[in-house]
Amino acid sequence: MAKPTKKKEDSKKRRRKEEDEEHATDEQDDEPASATVTAPESSEGGNEEEDSDDGDGIISKKSFASLNIHTSLLDSIKSLKWDNATQIQAQSIPAALEGRDVIGLAETGSGKTGAFSIPILNYLLEKPQKQVFAVILAPTRELAFQINEVMVALGQGIGASSVCIVGGVDMASQAIALARNPHIVVATPGRLLDHLENTKGFHLRQLKYLVMDEADRMLSMDFEKEINQILEVIPDSEKGRRTMLFSATMTSKVEKLQRASLVNPIRVEVSTKFQTPKKLLQSYLFIPAKYKDCYLTYLINEHAGQSILVFGATCNNVQRLALMLRNLGFPAICLHGQMSQPKRLGALTKFKAGGRDILICTDVASRGLDIPSVDVVINFDLPGHGKDYIHRVGRTARAGRSGKAIAMVTQYDVEVYQRLEHLLGQRLSECKLAEEEVLMLLERVNEAQRLATREVKEQLASRDGNGRGRKKGKYEGGDGDGEAAIKQDMKRGFYAGGSGGRGGGFHNQRGSGKSHKKGGGRGGGHRR
Numbered sequence: 202m203a204k205p206t207k208k209k210e211d212s213k214k215r216r217r218k219e220e221d222e223e224h225a226t227d228e229q230d231d232e233p234a235s236a237t238v239t240a241p242e243s244s245e246g247g248n249e250e251e252d253s254d255d256g257d258g259i260i261s262k263k264s265f266a267s268l269n270i271h272t273s274l275l276d277s278i279k280s281l282k283w284d285n286a287t288q289i290q291a292q293s294i295p296a297a298l299e300g301r302d303v304i305g306l307a308e309t310g311s312g313k314t315g316a317f318s319i320p321i322l323n324y325l326l327e328k329p330q331k332q333v334f335a336v337i338l339a340p341t342r343e344l345a346f347q348i349n350e351v352m353v354a355l356g357q358g359i360g361a362s363s364v365c366i367v368g369g370v371d372m373a374s375q376a377i378a379l380a381r382n383p384h385i386v387v388a389t390p391g392r393l394l395d396h397l398e399n400t401k402g403f404h405l406r407q408l409k410y411l412v413m414d415e416a417d418r419m420l421s422m423d424f425e426k427e428i429n430q431i432l433e434v435i436p437d438s439e440k441g442r443r444t445m446l447f448s449a450t451m452t453s454k455v456e457k458l459q460r461a462s463l464v465n466p467i468r469v470e471v472s473t474k475f476q477t478p479k480k481l482l483q484s485y486l487f488i489p490a491k492y493k494d495c496y497l498t499y500l501i502n503e504h505a506g507q508s509i510l511v512f513g514a515t516c517n518n519v520q521r522l523a524l525m526l527r528n529l530g531f532p533a534i535c536l537h538g539q540m541s542q543p544k545r546l547g548a549l550t551k552f553k554a555g556g557r558d559i560l561i562c563t564d565v566a567s568r569g570l571d572i573p574s575v576d577v578v579i580n581f582d583l584p585g586h587g588k589d590y591i592h593r594v595g596r597t598a599r600a601g602r603s604g605k606a607i608a609m610v611t612q613y614d615v616e617v618y619q620r621l622e623h624l625l626g627q628r629l630s631e632c633k634l635a636e637e638e639v640l641m642l643l644e645r646v647n648e649a650q651r652l653a654t655r656e657v658k659e660q661l662a663s664r665d666g667n668g669r670g671r672k673k674g675k676y677e678g679g680d681g682d683g684e685a686a687i688k689q690d691m692k693r694g695f696y697a698g699g700s701g702g703r704g705g706g707f708h709n710q711r712g713s714g715k716s717h718k719k720g721g722g723r724g725g726g727h728r729r
């Protein structure tokens with residue numbers, strides 16, 4: 202075990218790394234792996250209430266009842282209005298129920314959360330547990346919260362309890378939630394390791410299920426060290442641990458992780474490299490860089506009343522754009538890693554609920570997040586890689602619905618754009634706008650730009666020496682952006698995690714193998 206000082210330094214590094222999560226880039230090769238089971242292509246949403254169409258083949262013809270799932274769990278599935286299983290679920294669930302390790306190659310929106318949550322909960326019904334028996338690792342806080350929401354929805358009818366353990370939330374409240382002996386822990390790797398090293402009595406020595414979601418992204422964010430440390434303190438496959446790994450792409454690092462953590466896995470592939478939804482209308486807009494903000498304003502005005510997602514390259518630019526649009530009267534909010542956790546969750550919640558129509562974000566929102574209804578995706582700054590473009594535009598045209606994606610290309614982006622078209626294997630249609638109409642907005646946009654730039658500079662100047670302090674500003678939103686609601690939920694313990702249900706007494710042991718006092722009683726976390 203490392204010395205206390207080293208442990209604290211490692212914890213700080215992990216927290217900093219999670220806070221900067223959206224700056225990560227995929228540096229691995231993208232060679233697709235051959236799968237034992239190959240399902241029809243898909244890049245769209247999963248079991249959604251409105252699904253009467255199977256989209257691009259995402260929904261299989263198999264009902265959940267045909268997958269040998271426990272009756273009580275079937276009732277929970279029906280309550281979510283999930284009818285037939287998606288392709289990834291239909292292929293993965295039977296293998297997982299047989300006790301096999303599973304590696305699933307599938308894009309976001311393909312129903313992966315159901316593919317691993319259903320086998321976990323089915324196991325709990327067949328073999329009741331009194332301690333943490335399943336851990337689900339996710340690369341980002343937002344994705345972890347979203348997975349936990351699904352666990353809550355599916356598990357509350359069968360007495361299953363889950364907690365969500367991520368950075369940006371007080372460790373003491375999380376330790377209290379863990380002491381209640383939840384069945385399932387959904388976590389980011391860094392914060393989970395913090396608790397394994399520092400929270401007395403918390404251990405994973407009875408673990409039966411390990412799930413790694415968005416594994417390619419976790420590894421591209423340099424969580425490899427933390428994952429290896431977690432693997433060292435949990436039971437191996439010989440002691441009955443089952444492992445499920447899901448990834449959008451099979452990179453060299455994912456291949457290495459698979460060899461280290463899975464035994465003779467069933468491999469399921471339901472997506473193709475650089476696949477876009479068939480009902481997605483894609484176009485590009487070639488514009489002068491000096492008028493870029495003006496064109497964005499015009500586009501947003503043209504799509505007023507629709508749900509719009511705008512992607513920017515940096516946190517500062519995202520802040521600036523949100524401020525500029527607010528100064529112009531648009532209800533814009535932003536999402537990026539330098540916002541506090543309550544504000545990030547508040548912004549996402551408000552946008553998903555329809556309280557705000559425009560979300561300006563970095564790539565932190567491009568993968569894994571279930572935003573059910575996005576009409577338009579605007580790439581204000583082009584991504585550096587085709588995969589990132591796919592994940593961005595995949596936020597719209599989900600589950601067979603139509604959607605629109607517009608790429609803003611300046612004279613400085615031509616090479617990047619041409620490379621993007623080559624990777625996609627298609628030429629996008631040109632979106633033509635009358636420049637004279639656009640430039641009628643120039644004076645107002647320039648004034649809004651000036652005010653936004655000034656406030657961003659004030660925000661930067663107010664940060665402390667570590668670059669983490671922040672002055673409260675419009676880009677972070679006020680109570681109208683959901684902050685008060687999030688803080689209230691945190692007081693109730695919801696974000697420490699908790700879905701209700703029952704836990705049980707067990708002998709708490711550290712991951713290092715040191716024994717501690719018996720911890721207690723009945724738990725299961727708080728109800729929201």
